[in-house]
Amino acid sequence: MAIDAPPAAAEAAPPLTRADFESDQIVRWCPGCGDYAILAQMQRTLPEIGVAAHNVVFISGIGCSSRFPYYMDTYGIHSVHGRAPALATGLKASRPDLDVWVVTGDGDALSIGGNHLLHICRRNVDVNILLFNNQIYGLTKGQYSPTSPIGTKSYSTPTGSIDAPFNPLRIAIAANASFIARAIDRDLKHLSEMIKRAHAHRGTALLEIYQDCIVFNKGAFAPLSDKASKEDRVIYLHHGEPMIFGKTRDKGIRLDGLQPRVVSLTDGAYGTADLLVHDEDDEHGTLADIIASFQEREDFPRPLGVVRDVERVCYEDVLEQRVADAVEERGEPSLQELFETGDTWEVPEHPAS
């Protein structure tokens, strides 16, 4: 599986820069919000990918992250809460030439819009979905979200939330998303790489991005980005490579039957050769699900990177093909011919009328 960015589109115009993707609107997120970093990284990465701004459409739902399209100097729709994947499906199915992105949050994608997220993945429409997960409702001022851990204290759960959170990656796997990855707003280089990978993938790409809501859920992901803890708490996934992590790369993950285990690489019991080797090309999502489950297991590092990248036929490609085949097989009738399909009869001129 290629890790490189796709070849830049052959545009005759001078290469675009970050400034070409910045709209003239004032960005209105709270100072220090993780959204800023993601926006900046997107504006930097798109010129590197080499897309033409006029072919790009960002579609969002409702929530803090969903203001994102206003700040990109591309085409964009700030739509209805949870429904961005539906709009994106209609747009991409009718305009496969466009480069369509969805920007959504944990409440938008996994609560009110859960159904649409499942179905866009199932259909495999060639859309890149950036799911900003901050584990809280920001724009409505701090209610717990469907990704908040049990016990989250918020305005709506003063004594702690009682419902179990969703694991977005496992939902994507269940819906057979053909590309699933995770990044974090504090590792920009990696985020940029993940944006490129999502874009290079043909089919629905779900990129979960851990994003810090500094007002209502500050530091939710701090252990995953703080220098002191990061290397023991995060595992970067690399296709074809054994799963090793830790400050001194002293730990690994091996499979014990169907169960992953964290093992030490220094006590002599296990070596690199005993470890689980990452394989993005995971047709049935078995490995992807094991990796996605790390976050639910104690003492496991949080995986960042591409969890799954498989080939599946795209919805809009088949739809286009069906149209082309039908036109070829049946010919495109004139309107008059269409009107007169089926049983018709003539009423002649009649003098009596």
Added chain:
Amino acid sequence: MTIATRKPVEERTDVVIRFADDSGTGMQVSGDQFASASALFGNDLSTLPDFPAEIRAPAGTLAGISSFQVRFSSEDIHTPGDDVDVLVAMNPAALKVSLPLVRANGIILVNTAGFSAKNLRLADYDTNPLDDSSLDRYQVFKVDLVELTKSALKEFTDLSAREAERAKNMFALGMVFWLFHRPLEHTIEWISAYFNRPGREKFIEPNIAALKSGYVYAEATELFATSYEVKPAPLRPGTYRNINGNSGLVMGLIAASKKSGLPLFFAGYPITPASQILHELSQYRHCRVRTVQCEDEIAAMGATIGAAYGGSLSVTASSGPGIALKQEALSLAISMELPLVVCNVQRGGPSTGLPTKTEQSDLFQAICGRHGESPLPVLATSRPGDCFDVAFMAARIAIKYMTPVIVLSDGYLGNGTEPWRIPEADELDAIPVKFHTEVEGFEAFRRDPETLARPWALPGTPGLEHRVGGLEKADGSGNVSYDPINHEVMTHHRADKVARVATEIPPTEVHGPDEGDVLILGWGGTYGSIRAAAERLSAAGHTVSRAHIRWLNPLPSDLEDILKRFKRVLLPELNLGQLSTFLRSRYLVDVQSLNKMQGKPFTSGEIEDAVRNLL
């Protein structure tokens, strides 16, 4: 099949036949075939399918009866008829449900095999109505259709008894064909095509044999003393086909796609009675129609908005409950000012209500649904053929004014058929479309001074990158604006734009004197019953006028004047008086509402009676 010399033949101008049986037995097919044969013969016709919400409701029960009413005539007709002349009843429940509709001395053809003790009990009959005097006022013909069909199909040894019995609807149809001198050819062709599928071919010959045997049986036994002839109707010269309202919408949308040069995109979710629109459009891939069956109604609305944004002629269709789900996103389409068409094939509500029955109770929902000040054009179809014109018009208005448009049809129009005079494609007006491409001075919400439409700037156009969404937009630039005055200005712009659609509405036609005592005003599917009632009243020497409006929002500019020229205005509606409420509040006229909520259209008699009470 040639028609042998006959016993007395009586000429009729107008006949209503009703076929009734358990649902799932093919009675809808018999009715439909009779209608097609009559249409091809040249009669004017109108049909009323009437079926339960369940696909195969328990056999023999009153709730499970599926019927199909066909009215055919040598004259121009407008309704499926109030009184039934011929009832084909396959069991006691079918008889009981339909009997109140049969006129005195009407013909009732009953299948005696269906009148078992069990079926009588299921239909709540204490005694067998075939044996007592309860049917004395009708001409009853008792035939054991099961036995007759089975013996007609004896030679088809590969059929089980059950399979042979299923052809009894074709046997009955053959008898009715004889009674009304209908040719069998069309139905024979239909049977051959319908069963021409793997595993089903073996039913072709038996069904044809049953049809022919029914015809021969009626002729040979001289069961009916008389047969009837209904001459072709003097319809306007031209080429015709039979069409129901849902197909009419489909044809109108495809015509609008061709005439605008925009590819047609349709997103929908299955719902009775609108699903046929999704089914039919899915068969037009060769006309570059793209259909998506979505995960829910909301997604269908969302996808429709996405495709409209991308430059398709974008359409969705549903019925009341589904439209309710779409309303939030429809507000976004109003806010984004995108052209698209939403068809509502109305049914009885609230909630699941009467899903297979008709009603006009979504007018409030169409005009006042959604949230905030969110006006959009609403127009209603009045006949199956009119669905074509209305769909075409809706697409044109959506594009010209950059607005979503709601088309109100209903279950009666959607499923009912009538002959449709096929238009000359070349004579349909082109629908002009202008995508904005000029970069200089582009603003996403700079309006056309005449229509107040904003430019349609498609993604993919260099230099026009812009963002639109649900947040309020600054007048002109379209950038997000929370300015209080701007919001008021934009609210007015959106309302004024829709109000200007009134300039597209031709003068309202008043049939009869244009002032006087009584005006019957109608909208939507009540057209036929109102017209028939008014014509009957005029024939009886009364002076009654009638008008039917297609536009519900905005209302025709001449409507207020017209209403005020009459002493009384009667407005029949299949709801609790929704349009009357609007007209009363808008024009301060004392509109009298005539209401019906039985899942059925008005009979013309009901309207006639109401008018007589006003005279």
